[in-house]
Amino acid sequence: MPGRVVAQSNDEWRMFMEGPIGTLARVVMWVGLAAFACSAQASGADKPPSFEEVQAAAKAGSAEAENDLGYRYLQGAGVAKDEVQAAIWYRKAAEQGYAPAQSALGGLYLHGVGVPPDAMQASDWIRKAAEQGDALAQSDLGMMYLKGIAVPQDDVQAILWLRKAAEQGSPAGQYNLASLYQRGGAGLAEDDAEAIRWYGKAAVQAASQLGVRQSRQKLCEYRGENSVWCAEVDTPGAFGPVDDLVAAAEGGDAKAQSALGDM
Structure with a gap:
């Protein structure tokens, strides 16, 4: 309360x-x-x-x-x-x-x-x-x-x-905000698009495995590829295509934004 x-x-x-x-x-x-x-x-x-x-x-x-x-x-x-x-x-x-x-x-x-x-x-x-x-x-x-x-x-x-x-680029803040959007909480309605957007930002910007591993895991779950792709999350370069996609979307690429929204 x-x-x-x-x-x-x-x-x-x-x-x-x-x-x-x-x-x-x-x-x-x-x-x-x-x-x-x-x-x-x-x-x-x-x-x-x-x-x-x-x-x-x-x-x-x-x-x-x-x-x-x-x-x-x-x-x-x-x-x-x-x-x-x-x-x-x-x-x-x-x-x-x-x-x-x-x-x-x-x-x-x-x-x-x-x-x-x-x-x-x-x-x-x-x-x-x-x-x-x-x-x-x-x-x-x-x-x-x-x-x-x-x-x-x-x-x-x-x-x-x-x-x-x-909004300052803190991976921890981005991850925590994304998790609230994912499940709906603290007055926020469930919003998959916002959850994906903030998980993606955290995955790209995180300097520690706190943001990288967990955010990538969440993106994997949205894609429904847990058994294969998520098992390779810690493999160097395994997440490169999605990193590139998020970066392009943030740069204003309409196709990338659409593809990211479809994850």
Whole structure:
């Protein structure tokens, strides 16, 4: 019922964390180093900065470096793995308003990594990042509203945030939105065309197997080729023709759009 905050037992919370949002929280933790590495490349650096260089920049107050340092402690990249230190540095960056760190800190609270598990803290930090336009955080927040986890259950807000994430190109947001269109839910009527469209986008854009495998599987199901084609989903190049078809459809090719709609 809209407006109701659902209290979660430990078992319920564990089940929720093993679902899509838990997977997304793990994915979001990769944001830190990727963002910092891209920045280094754009600035002309030949290689990512060393741990010592990042540490010095973080201690000088750079939010970007604090975020990267948190990631390195979390992954044990160039330093002994230390989840508590990871949380400390993510928090420093998050408190400066750095959206990727806010998303990551929310993920730590979701899993109780380096900090005690705390659904309210998780939702607070994820919301801050989502409101800044972080697509992964938007997808997470949408799922929280959908499930009533630490926020009032609200289908309208769920769709709003999932759509924001999907329209930014987030595979997680696209997949979650597609699944709602497929079965009808959260106020959305069943719509095979929309489900196929968003599953296709997720399959094309996903950088992780989260979106690729599951979205391709759904497209296979729509085609009715589960026994043959879906068995080859993980084979390199097996999905190439559909990738090309979706890309052409998105580029405005009328024939491709029609063919995709017939899947």
